[in-house]
Amino acid sequence: MSHPHEEAPVEGGLVAEVARMSAAERAEHEAEVAEAVTVDRDIDVEVGQTLLELRDVTLKFGGLTALDSVSFGIRRGEILGLIGPNGAGKTTCFNAMTGVYRPTSGQVLLEDRPLGKASRHQITQRGIARTFQNIRLFGEMTALENVVVGTDARHRTSVVGALLRLPRHHREEKTAVERAMALLEFVGIADRAADKAKNLPYGYQRRLEIARAMATEPKLLCLDEPAAGFNPAEKDELMGLIRKIRDDGYTVLLIEHDMKLVMGVTDRIVVLEFGKKIADGLPSEIRENPAVIAAYLGVPDDDAA
Ligand SMILES: Nc1ncnc2c1ncn2[C@@H]1O[C@H](COP(=O)(O)OP(=O)(O)OP(=O)(O)O)[C@@H](O)[C@H]1O
Numbered sequence: 001m002s003h004p005h006e007e008a009p010v011e012g013g014l015v016a017e018v019a020r021m022s023a024a025e026r027a028e029h030e031a032e033v034a035e036a037v038t039v040d041r042d043i044d045v046e047v048g049q050t051l052l053e054l055r056d057v058t059l060k061f062g063g064l065t066a067l068d069s070v071s072f073g074i075r076r077g078e079i080l081g082l083i084g085p086n087g088a089g090k091t092t093c094f095n096a097m098t099g100v101y102r103p104t105s106g107q108v109l110l111e112d113r114p115l116g117k118a119s120r121h122q123i124t125q126r127g128i129a130r131t132f133q134n135i136r137l138f139g140e141m142t143a144l145e146n147v148v149v150g151t152d153a154r155h156r157t158s159v160v161g162a163l164l165r166l167p168r169h170h171r172e173e174k175t176a177v178e179r180a181m182a183l184l185e186f187v188g189i190a191d192r193a194a195d196k197a198k199n200l201p202y203g204y205q206r207r208l209e210i211a212r213a214m215a216t217e218p219k220l221l222c223l224d225e226p227a228a229g230f231n232p233a234e235k236d237e238l239m240g241l242i243r244k245i246r247d248d249g250y251t252v253l254l255i256e257h258d259m260k261l262v263m264g265v266t267d268r269i270v271v272l273e274f275g276k277k278i279a280d281g282l283p284s285e286i287r288e289n290p291a292v293i294a295a296y297l298g299v300p301d302d303d304a305a
Pocket of ligand 1: 061064065066084085086087088089090091092093
């Protein structure tokens with residue numbers, strides 16, 4: 001069966017080239033890709049220190065309190081899981097952190113500085129990126145273009161600079177394409193770089209969303225149910241990718257319903273129920289926590305204990 005990507009000699013060539021490499025050459029190449037993909041900007045907090053903090057965040061939709069005085073921190077270099085039953089407030093948390101909604105009260109701080117009234121674009125520039133539960137790609141653009149658009153969020157040249165083809169714009173464009181290609185390779189979909197996003201298999205689209213979010217060089221990468229619709233083998237591969245992302249210097253916040261995945265990949269877990277934080281701890285602690293068990297089983301704490 002022929003695939004559209006067979007018509008893309010550059011990307012196909014890269015993938016074929018990697019396939020021909022010896023184990024040592026491939027390890028070296030993968031190290032180079034990881035280097036190209038890593039976040040190249042200063043982060044004010046050390047590894048292990050709080051990168052993002054929700055301080056008493058309450059968010060109301062009319063009469064409904066979607067988040068009720070929620071406080072927790074995300075430490076630089078960790079994979080933090082955010083879990084809870086349907087409607088617990090997980091996505092609302094993401095929305096409060098990415099400027100989609102402003103907290104009714106309380107604060108979100110990145111590197112100790114409040115996000116305040118920052119717009120979504122400003123928040124992306126400050127270093128928070130996210131994927132969505134429902135994939136949101138530019139379907140008519142190629143996979144590569146979708147990622148280049150992400151790198152644009154970090155560009156310094158103006159539209160005027162682009163129009164006048166100033167040297168800096170030229171340089172940034174070249175770097176953007178190179179970095180985007182490295183990102184596609186990093187997430188494992190470089191073989192389809194030249195395909196329109198809408199023609200990619202579902203699993204590739206999910207990975208492309210991650211690559212696009214990583215293109216903004218986020219200090220914090222938020223993944224909203226990245227394994228939705230995946231089979232067990234795809235979930236295992238995704239766990240590998242999330243670990244690889246963290247090992248490359250990123251900090252990851254993960255919303256995920258699949259408990260095996262959450263328990264297998266996260267360093268720490270925060271649990272929400274009806275907009276309130278009910279637990280915060282290591283996966284092994286969360287698994288045994290009576291309030292968490294009760295929340296998931298829908299029975300009172302006393303009965304579950
Ligand atoms: N824009 C909105 N307007 C009104 N209510 C909303 C809005 N967004 C979310 N809600 C409500 O806020 C509560 C929390 O929703 P949220 O989507 O954050 O939960 P969740 O934990 O992400 O759930 P799920 O796992 O089902 O995605 C729900 O009761 C939801 O109906």
